[in-house]
Amino acid sequence: MSLQLWCKAFLLLAMILASSPAQADPALADPAQVNPAQVDPVAAAAEIDHLIAFIGRSACIFNRNGDDYDGAAAAQHIAEKYAYYRADITTAAEFIDLAASRSALTGRPYQVRCRGADAMPARNWLLLELEAYRRKP
Numbered sequence: 001m002s003l004q005l006w007c008k009a010f011l012l013l014a015m016i017l018a019s020s021p022a023q024a025d026p027a028l029a030d031p032a033q034v035n036p037a038q039v040d041p042v043a044a045a046a047e048i049d050h051l052i053a054f055i056g057r058s059a060c061i062f063n064r065n066g067d068d069y070d071g072a073a074a075a076q077h078i079a080e081k082y083a084y085y086r087a088d089i090t091t092a093a094e095f096i097d098l099a100a101s102r103s104a105l106t107g108r109p110y111q112v113r114c115r116g117a118d119a120m121p122a123r124n125w126l127l128l129e130l131e132a133y134r135r136k137p
Contacts, residue, residue, distance in 0.1 A: 039090050047092035060114040096126045
């Protein structure tokens with residue numbers, strides 16, 4: 001599958017899931033609803049590591065506070081934010097909300113733009129990938 005076709009399919013799935021996030025996975029729609037006592041810390045760490053690697057491998061452009069970054073630079077920045085917020089993060093959804101979806105300084109959401117597709121909020125993009133990762137056998 002070509003990158004452009006893959007991005008279009010990914011964005012279509014994103015729009016479908018964004019229209020009804022609670023139906024896809026209630027914990028993803030509202031991370032505050034996750035009971036930390038029920039979280040497997042090893043599984044959460046694996047999900048977070050996967051998301052950081054996914055960002056780093058991405059050919060998409062990440063926009064943070066009006067500046068564009070490639071995947072490697074975005075992954076490095078997000079990994080640094082994760083290290084800072086690590087004590088406050090118990091789930092991958094919390095990681096996305098605290099470290100990977102918006103600027104801590106300005107509050108502006110990060111945007112992701114893949115070749116041939118419109119920009120979308122990084123939060124949505126990462127929640128889609130998290131859901132795909134969880135569905136893998």
